[in-house]
Amino acid sequence: MVAKKISGRGRPRKFDLDRAVATAKELFHQRGYDSVGVAELSQVMGITAPSLYAAFGSKSQLFERVLQDYVRTDGGWLPAAIAQAETVEGSISCLFECAAEAYSANPLQLGCLVLDGTRNCTDERVCQRSAEFRQATRDLIRERIATEFPEQAEMLANYVFTILMGLSAAARDRRPKAELLSTARIAAAGFSAHIQDGHPQSVNRT
């Protein structure tokens, strides 16, 4: 990662890097990686294309910074949600409801950037990098579940993550928040039923 310069020798930059990243984040979140062009990015940032490239290197490197910023700020509710409740059951219930809330909170940034920002993306490396961020979230969920259900953690985490992707897709389809919330509650009840009823062994066979 490039070190941030507090002050340097040359001509000072006339725009704020963090604000530029935030602007790019809004656009990428709104329409996805491929659908946002460098021309629009630089225009909304109030700079020209060469300034954007001098500051970030390329469109994909800018997106990388956007993803990092996204998980640190906008995505902060997720680790908070799964760490809050005392039981795994409570954590997942909270996770689903928080997701329904977060994914539909802003009509201009529906769903999750990590989950849907690179759907049908043509840049293979960008897709892969985005997939790594998804895997990190999946791991986080699995480790939380493993504290109570180590045998079924992988399988249950896959279920939970699939629900999150469904909620994000529904949000991006402009389904209303109330609908996401009711779906989240049913999904949470399904999780609860599965860990309480007669499913003590791993069903997943690789």
Place this chain on the structure above:
Amino acid sequence: MVAKKISGRGRPRKFDLDRAVATAKELFHQRGYDSVGVAELSQVMGITAPSLYAAFGSKSQLFERVLQDYVRTDGGWLPAAIAQAETVEGSISCLFECAAEAYSANPLQLGCLVLDGTRNCTDERVCQRSAEFRQATRDLIRERIATEFPEQAEMLANYVFTILMGLSAAARDRRPKAELLSTARIAAAGFSAHIQDGHPQSVNRT
């Protein structure tokens, strides 16, 4: 719909329309609407761009025909699945498992074209048309559920449809079939739990 000419007066077309649609379907399903260009479409079809436009009108009109063909053939398992079982519970369970199977059957056409073919698509009309196909499927599911649970049909259909979108997204993320299947079973159990346990809003116990 434009009438199909069996034989006409002019120069005969030297390629098969249905095969061309099937080819376009493969490409659109694989990478989404925006990521497939007319140049590639016509090249893989073995024709030139003007022939494609003469036959289909535009890229978006070709996609419309692809969607219709998709729901009639590739998507035929869905109405079959929800009509097969005697109970709604069995139908939904079958629906989820069939979806997990169908969405991961072909490594080159992962997930559902209707659910994910226009994610992050820039053509607003194409997005809307695709959304209409999704709504039709949602209606189909809701009406099936309404035969037993009319009061909760809308809510339950939204849950079911969200699961389908999650499964499609997971498939497109190359999650293995076994994982989709275990997720589908948990989701089906959640559905069952919800219609049997403490949610007897519609008292239609047979």
Place this chain on the structure above:
DNA sequence: TCAATTATCTATCGACTACTATAAAAATAA
């Protein structure tokens, strides 16, 4: 002041996008 450094701008670059004007080719109807 003056060199070094960095960011800014204008003006592109080649490759790609969906799409089409034009005319030749290939069939049928008269």
Place this chain on the structure above:
DNA sequence: TTATTTTTATAGTAGTCGATAGATAATTGA
């Protein structure tokens, strides 16, 4: 044959894509 109709291929259109070359402006260190 001749006229009509339709599909074909060639060769483009204007516009957008991500990215950059080159000149200029604005700062710091010496």
